[in-house]
Amino acid sequence: MSALKRRESSSSQAPVSGSFAGTADELVRWPAILEFVSAERWPDGAMRTPGSLVVFVEQGRLKVCVNDRSQGLVAFVTAESLVGLLDAAEAILVSETGDWRATRKHRPGGGRT
Numbered sequence: 326m327s328a329l330k331r332r333e334s335s336s337s338q339a340p341v342s343g344s345f346a347g348t349a350d351e352l353v354r355w356p357a358i359l360e361f362v363s364a365e366r367w368p369d370g371a372m373r374t375p376g377s378l379v380v381f382v383e384q385g386r387l388k389v390c391v392n393d394r395s396q397g398l399v400a401f402v403t404a405e406s407l408v409g410l411l412d413a414a415e416a417i418l419v420s421e422t423g424d425w426r427a428t429r430k431h432r433p434g435g436g437r438t
Contacts, residue, residue, distance in 0.1 A: 357418040398425045
């Protein structure tokens with residue numbers, strides 16, 4: 326049985342409110358990721374855009390794009406499992422290692438610059 330389904334987009338947008346709070350296990354294992362994707366302020370109180378993680382498969386390999394939307398940077402990580410991806414993403418956020426690159430800007434019409 327396949328999980329693939331054709332879906333229709335929703336015509337209404339529900340208002341978004343509140344804040345995300347991870348489970349105790351998630352907070353212990355991936356605290357940097359949870360802070361990275363949920364914090365709306367820098368430690369000094371200045372506003373920031375929360376980051377995002379996008380999981381995908383490329384050439385048969387499981388990857389995650391760690392997108393630092395506040396600073397316009399992305400880093401990619403490859404691993405053998407979803408948990409491995411999260412562990413690797415946590416490691417580059419904590420250690421500030423990783424191959425961080427400037428985000429490509431999209432041009433109107435769907436092209437990239």
